Amino acid sequence: MIKITLKDGSQKEYPNPISIIDLAADLSEGLARVACVGMVNGEIKDLRYVISEDSDVNILTFQDEEGKKAFRHTASHILALAVKRLFPDTKLAIGPAIDDGFYYDFDREGSFTYEDLEKLEGEMKKIVKEDLKLERFELPRAEAIKLMEGINEPYKVELINDLPEDAVISFYKMGEFTDLCAGPHLMSTKYVKAFKLTHTAGAYWRGSEKNKMLSRIYGTAYTKKADLDAHLERLEEAKKRDHNRLGREMGYFTTSEIIGQGLPLLTGKGSKVLQILQRFVEDEEESRGYIITKTPFMAKSDLYKISGHWSHYKDGMFVLGDEASDDEIFALRPMTCPFQFAIYNSEQHSYRELPIKYAETSTLFRNEASGEMHGLIRVRQFTLADGHIICTPEQVEEEFKEAVDLIKYVMKAIGIHNDITYRFSKWDPSNPDKYIDNPAAWESAERKMKTILDHLDIAYKEAIGEAAFYGPKLDVQFKNVHGKEDTIITIQLDFALAERFNMTYVDKDGEKKRPFIIHRSSIGCYERTLAMLIEKYAGALPTWMAPVQAKILPISEKYHDYCAKVAKDMKRRGIRVEVDYRAEKIGYKIRQGRMEKHPYLLIIGEKEVENNEVAVRSRKNGDEGAVSLDSFIERITSEIDSLATE
Secondary structure, three states: OEEEEOOOOOEEEEOOOEEHHHHHHHHOHHHHHHEEEEEEOOEEEOOOOEEOOOEEEEEEEOOOHHHHHHHHHHHHHHHHHHHHHHOOOOEEOOOOEEOOEEEEEEEOOOOOOHHHHHHHHHHHHHHHHOOOEEEEEEOOHHHHHHHHHHOOOHHHHHHHHHOOOOOOOEEEEEOOEEEEOOOOOOOEHHHOOEEEEEEEEEEEHHHOOOOOEEEEEEEEEEOOHHHHHHHHHHHHHHHHHOHHHHHHHOOOEEOOOOOOOOOOEEOHHHHHHHHHHHHHHHHHHHHOOOEEOOOOOEEEHHHHHHHOHHHHOHHHOOEEOOOOOOOOOEEEOOOOHHHHHHHHOOOOOEHHHOOEEEEEEEEEEOOOOHHHOEOOOEOOEEEEEEEEEEEOHHHHHHHHHHHHHHHHHHHHHHOOOOOEEEEEEEOOOOOHHHOOOOHHHHHHHHHHHHHHHHHHOOOEEEEEOOOEOOEOEEEEEEEOOOOOEEEEEEEEEEOOHHHHOOOOEEOOOOOEEOOEEEEEEEEEEHHHHHHHHHHHOOOOOOHHHOOOOEEEEEOOHHHHHHHHHHHHHHHHOOOOEEEOOOOOOHHHHHHHHHHOOOOEEEEEOHHHHHHOEEEEEEOOOEEEEEEEHHHHHHHHHHHHHOOOOO
């Protein structure tokens, strides 16, 4: 008898091996209809998988993350079949499920148009109605290659050739369509009824700009039309908030082809927001004991060879000079740490001085691939609120907690504290070339960090292979409006660089000891933070960080002198204010001011001049009527000083 333990702890016994789908049907016909995949002894398995020994089994539906992936992966195969039917010369690349949907990459002459997507959706509906069964089979490597060569699928042949020698090479057949695929998939196409192809984009094969540019079709799929409609509404809202569109429309930044990709130009408004945030962060860091530094934008390769960046990160750096012919090779800095370590090493330190905390608003340079760059989120030159804490081993936990506390404070001030998550990023022992090769030190550092994180009592998930090359880190994660998760801030435990740079301090016993290093940021990359804020607030930034906090709108030129006086009084109190002196009707000025999303519009007419008042229109409450100038100044300065975000 085969004993199967279900999620609720109950058990079922069967005299013979049984597939997951048959188990689901035995439990409930309703469950069998909505089952997507199974989890057997902690591993995700296809519904066709046969259970032949005692096992723990959990049957997953679309409500489970792995169930959604299988459902949407099946939708990607339906799309691929539709493409092959309508555009038979198209070559297939890859088509995985992703967050909120799926995509498939194709190689064909020309790109897909909006009309093509409509035709493909129609063909996909036909395929769903055909109730095509998805049948899994395996082949030896030679036969697998022969099969894919026979149907002229060169990308699939390349993928097979790159599989490990002992890999199981599996395929799924769906009607006349066969695809190389590990699965899992649904049993039939008939279950995928609510789907939408959303947009197309270019994508390099295997993500490398050295390879051919393919045509990627994105889509999404749900079990119910109502859920699909709700998702499409969220997509429309995301488009409205997308910083790459809204930030340009509102005049925060622009780009220029002759300057280059990943090199955004911040305008007056965007630069002002970054200046506000920078001053806020630098003042807060100083109050917490940080010493400000200013270090060079470049250094000789010697520095990066000591730190390890030359061997682990050189491809991501901008190198100046030719190693074959130049005596001195320089590189633009991708980080600040070795520069601040040089400052530390410029004099001998005692344990009484530690911790020493350096902070710098640093311009950094990273050679991002052209296909990876996006607006202000991922760029080649950026500004980081960087910092390093040099401390004794006994001080590590307290200083790590202080770094987390600073991050929490800053995140609350800018209003995204409820939108962030934490990730404990660890090394991957199976990929030693990516990291400093010291397994014992890695294990020790990761144990130490886990202890600290558990004491902090914060919810976090673990990620293998996401550590820095010199130590584990805590990543602060944030999702943009499209659902893509980015790391915005990190705190890293460094067990290696103090030794590489021969950093020491004199301990209580008079002996020289190695300090411990914590790498940290407080607000992360300022450009990326601006992008997040534009999306979070749909361009309507909180008053304290808005580039223009109040705009004064005279009804006619007769009131220009009073408007100038109001502006002068407000500027004296540190309020950022502009006056619209244009000879336009007041209704037009108000509409434009609302579109620019200023926190306050102050309308000035005869009554306001006579009574030393301003007529207030706030972004939150609309028309609030006339109030004295002094009372409005007190109100807005109080709002600014409190760092209010609502």
